[in-house]
Amino acid sequence: MTLDRTPKVLAERARFIDDRLGAGQWFKRNLRKVFPDHWSFLLGEVALYSFIILLLTGTFLTFWFKPSMGEVVYNGPYQPLIGVRMSEAYASTLHISFDVRGGLLIRQIHHWAALLFVGGLMVHMLRVFFTGAYRKPRELNWTIGVLLFVLALAEGLTGYSLPDDLLSGAGLRITQGVLIGIPVVGTYLSFFLFGGEYPGQDVITRFFAIHILLIPGLLLALISAHLMLMWVQKHTQMPGKGRTETNVVGAPFFPAFMIKSGAFFMVTFGALALLSAFAQINPIWLFGPYSPANISAGSQPDFYMGFLEGSLRLMPAWEINLLGYTIPLSVVIPALLPMGIIFTGLLLYPAAEHWITGDEREHHLCDRPRNNPHRTAIGVTAITFYTLLMVMGANDLISATYHIPLYTTTKVGRVLIFLGPALAYFVTYRLCVGLQRRDLEMLAHGVESGVIKRLPNGEYIEVHVPPTEDLAELVRGKKRIPAIPAAPAAADGVPPDVMRHPLGRLRAKLSGIYARESEAFSLEAPEAPEKGHERPAKEIRGSSATGRHSG
DSSP states (O other), rough: OOOOSOOOOHHHHHHHHHHHHHHHHHHHHTTTTTEOGGGGGHHHHHHHHHHHHHHHHHHHHHTTTOOOOOOEEOOOOGGGGGOOEEEEEHHHHHHHHSSSHHHHHHHHHHHHHHHHHHHHHHHHHHHHTTTTSSTTTTTHHHHHHHHHHHHHHHHHHHHTTTOHHHHHHHHHHHHHHHHHTTTTHHHHHHHHTTTTSSSTTTTHHHHIIIIIHHHHHHHHHHHHHHHHHHHHHOBEEEEEETTTTOOOEEEEEIIIIHHHHHHHHHHHHHHHHHHHHOOOOOOOOHBBBBOOOOOOTOOOGGGGGHHHHHHHHHHHOOOEEEEEEEEEEEHHHHHHHHHHHHHHHHHHHHHHHHHHHHHOOOOOOOOOOOGSHHHHHHHHHHHHHHHHHHTTTHHHHHHHHOOOOHEEEEHHHHHHHHHHHHHHHHHHHHHHHHHHHHHHHHHHHEEEEEEEEEEEOEEEEEEEOOHHHHHHHHHTTOOOOOOOOOOOOOTTOOOOOOOOHHHHHHHHHHHHHHHHHHHHSOOOOOOOOTTOOOEETTOOOOOOOOOOOOO
């Protein structure tokens, strides 16, 4: 989108700033920055607005929360707990919920916003991954996004544990079990975090400092860097009419995008407020204060930590006794392996794809997921792996609800955790290939118009019409996936550099496989059919003598 002249209101403010700071030209230029208007770009904004709401509601809660494990006797308005000994942290959380005006609503907004923040980060990362928006020159921004995701999980864990209720205490006990399960250094890490033997007297205080100071500071720094890089590198955009690698089609930051973003922030806040008012979450007064001797039945963590719970439940009770040390594989493997697979894969995938394809181009146009079948299949495989682990984190509830033996659900989960991702990869890959074929068929034969026409011989056909220009340009936006040439030896018998060592031959083979479907379906799509192109309809036939339907 271009503007013939600067709007008056923008010019006046730029002049005001320039007269005092000498920065008017910079502001005038950047306030006219164009943002694409595709709906999927709002997913990242959901995470950003949730983070802002978290900061605001968290500040409110710190006025009354007491991060102390000192013991008190409860004497508040909640009758079932009167006379019960509990920590000051738990008592102050009850005080916020029952005594502070609006306290329970703010607590619930804070909790729902935390879930939406992590969920928004997840779907935003999936959008970036499936569209290839992490490619050159945005690899650094992708790395920042992965670090934001890791910090968001740590922030959720520390905040979830602060009320010191029975449910959060059970999660904290699992955390301590994972720490002491780490070979050699595990006990030292546990003593450092808890200030001695579990549960100690310091963990809530330390988690509070980490939760409101350390991790939010890191999140603010990384989010700022993320937004600055996005601003400098310009936006990616979906292919379509008028969109190229050198332009951005959309609306300017001021006033269109600012108005839209402000409205979207209010929608996000309103949705969270309504959800918090009518959907109860984390009713800590029902769980009671934490005691190492007790555990709540059917306790489940928040969804973003559910995959670790599932991996712990699926892992067999294996351990290794070596040189007087016991390494509990049943804790170390499920605690570290799934996170290692997921986060290491996320960090290394852009570099791995670059190595396989040898692609040195800059990419400002996104891919449609179907146009890179292997990448999309890998993403769906990871989602399936993550989802199965999360579902298995509730295998006790599944067993109780559907009257299935608990060990049966565990055994089935152990099989599905290997079979499910493999099946998801195959199905997704074939679906992407089929969708590419359908796109080419649509360009060659047009789209169904819904108009049925009868020919003189009695045959019925459906009239096909050319696709709309926007749809045709979207399909034609497909680009070939680059591949490392795996040519045979030259005439002098000397093979090319890439084929002179096993790693190079492996790279060339992987590159050919990765780009295979891109080569199979030409990017030079056939021209759209002329207006009125007709194609026989499926199984619609008539009698040439009577003109009546035969079926």
